[in-house]
Amino acid sequence: MELRHLPDHEVASLAARGREPAFRELLRRYQGPVFSLVYRMVRDRATAEDLAQEAFVRAFQAIGTFDPAFKFSSWIFKIAHNHTIDHLRKRKLDTVSLEGSPYSRDDEDEARTRMEVASAGETPEQVLEARELGSRLEEAIGRLRPEYRAVVLLRHVEGYAYDEIARILDLPLGTVKTFLHRARAQLKEMLEGVLES
Amino acid sequence: MSLSPRIGHLSPDEIQEFLEGGLSARQEAWVRGHLDVCPRCREEVQEWQGLFADLGGLGELVPREGFSEGVLARLRLNPSSVPRKGWWFLRLGPRRRVDTHLSARAFQEYLEGRLGRRAQERAEAHLAACSPCREEMRRWRRLWADLADLGHLSPSPQFAEGVLLRLRARSAEAPAPAPSPWPSIVRGVGRAQRLLPRSPRGWAVAGGLALAPALVATALAWAVFSHPLVSVETVLTYLLWKTSSALAGALAGAGGGFFENPLVAGLYSLFQGVARAPWLLGVGSFLFSLGCAVSVWLLYRQFTSPRESRRHAHVPS
Structure with a gap:
């Protein structure tokens, strides 16, 4: 049977037996979501790739201890989030803008690391509007505290339920609710002008 | 509040505690000593004193005539809002709905579908009757839609290969466990340990x-x-x-x-x-x-x- 059609836990158990195609399949499934979360947390593509790759390596090295009773996606997100938060704590990098990487050494480097936001518009006006809104939203998310950023992204981008977010972030359910409410209230306040239109 | 002698300036919390007399005698003496030598903190304290004075000078505003009568008339109209004396279980009963605008939390709970049936009905009834809340709800919905449109960002094409390369390198680096002279005993102990x-x-x-x-x-x-x-x-x-x-x-x-x-x-x-x-x-x-x-x-x-x-x-x- 093709790996593509197997559920996560079966692919993970094949990976635990050292099957490289299983590792590739898990990467194919989760590299996008994990990279997106980390990228939006650190706002630097190179750092995000490094952190996300490291999270996958750690997960794959410990794949033998993965309990199939749990979701693989929650497990990998938990590892990636913990690793990213450790990095942010070390760097004290809480908020950055979309203007470019905070690690950039010169203008060229800054331009290279500038945030790219895809748009879903059709007409040039809609493309411009979507780009502007996306940029503003991404910028607003970047200005949130890392804990708030994580809950918003896990809820709205990944679509996790509150209790699953609580498990991933190792937080009490009530704290997750509070973080979400505060984060969205702050986003709304930051985007007040955009949401009016 | 912990306030110990250190190099630096007074924080806003410390200045406010100082102005409100919330510091201990020892802490206050330390702050006064610091203010004697630090012009920046002296200036800061003066600004805070100005704010405190402005706040203290706000004064009392007098309601329009007939205010008290209005309150009493409302009380007569809504007798259930008067606090009743007596046993707590006699006061149990349906709570009156306070007709105020929906809170930010209520908007979010509504959009997440996390309100109970009755609370949702109340919110819907309120939204039908209150145009500012309808407008606010429109903004919240827009935020929801924008967040839902965020989508995933793609890593570079070499991402997966990079992970596998690192994994191979780590596996090669990890030292192989030394073979035991009595493998069957080790296996037996391992199995026994699993039973514990x-x-x-x-x-x-x-x-x-x-x-x-x-x-x-x-x-x-x-x-x-x-x-x-x-x-x-x-x-x-x-x-x-x-x-x-x-x-x-x-x-x-x-x-x-x-x-x-x-x-x-x-x-x-x-x-x-x-x-x-x-x-x-x-x-x-x-x-x-x-x-x-x-x-x-x-x-x-x-x-x-x-x-x-x-x-x-x-x-x-």
Whole structure:
């Protein structure tokens, strides 16, 4: 049977037996979501790739201890989030803008690391509007505290339920609710002008 | 508030505590000493003093005439809003809805579908009647839609290869475990260790399982030794005699029916002795049943209720 059609836990158990195609399949499934979360947390593509790759390596090295009773996606997100938060704590990098990487050494480097936001518009006006809104939203998310950023992204981008977010972030359910409410209230306040239109 | 001598300036919290007289004498003396030598903090304190003075000078605003009458008239219209004296359970009843705008939390709970049926109906009724809240809801919906449109961002095409390369490099770096001179013993110890309980609850289950036979053995010993003709010495003599005769019988290859077997006959006579004290047998049976019940309950709890360590996936640090 093709790996593509197997559920996560079966692919993970094949990976635990050292099957490289299983590792590739898990990467194919989760590299996008994990990279997106980390990228939006650190706002630097190179750092995000490094952190996300490291999270996958750690997960794959410990794949033998993965309990199939749990979701693989929650497990990998938990590892990636913990690793990213450790990095942010070390760097004290809480908020950055979309203007470019905070690690950039010169203008060229800054331009290279500038945030790219895809748009879903059709007409040039809609493309411009979507780009502007996306940029503003991404910028607003970047200005949130890392804990708030994580809950918003896990809820709205990944679509996790509150209790699953609580498990991933190792937080009490009530704290997750509070973080979400505060984060969205702050986003709304930051985007007040955009949401009016 | 902890305020210890250090290099730096006073924080806004410390200045406010100082101006409100919330510091201890020692802390206040330290702040005063600091203010004597720090012009920046002196300026800061003056600004805060100005704000405090402005706030203190706000004064009281007088309501329009007829305000009190208006309040009393509303009270007459809504008698349930008057706090009633009496027993707390007499005051229980449907709470009145306060007709204010929806809170930010209520908007979010509504959009997440997390409000209860009645709360949702109330919110919908309020939204139908309140245009500012409708407008606010429109903004919240827009935020929801924008967040939903965020989507995933793609890593570089070499991302997966990079992970696998790192993984191979780490595997090559990791030293292979040294072979043991006694692999079968190591395997046996490993298997035995896997059988050991790994949590206090596991030990409780093992204890519960061990309890039942221990209780039965105790009850039997009590039943046997409480007999006036039975002592440790006589029991040992009896067991020795029975064992030797059973062995002799076995060695001689003596046939005969099951009940004529000396070992079976010996056990039968032993239980006959126990049966002479039926109430002790009853107590033993009760304790055995109790022990079994406790064991079964512990097993049930062990396998059905989640443990802290089972709720979350193991995550390597």
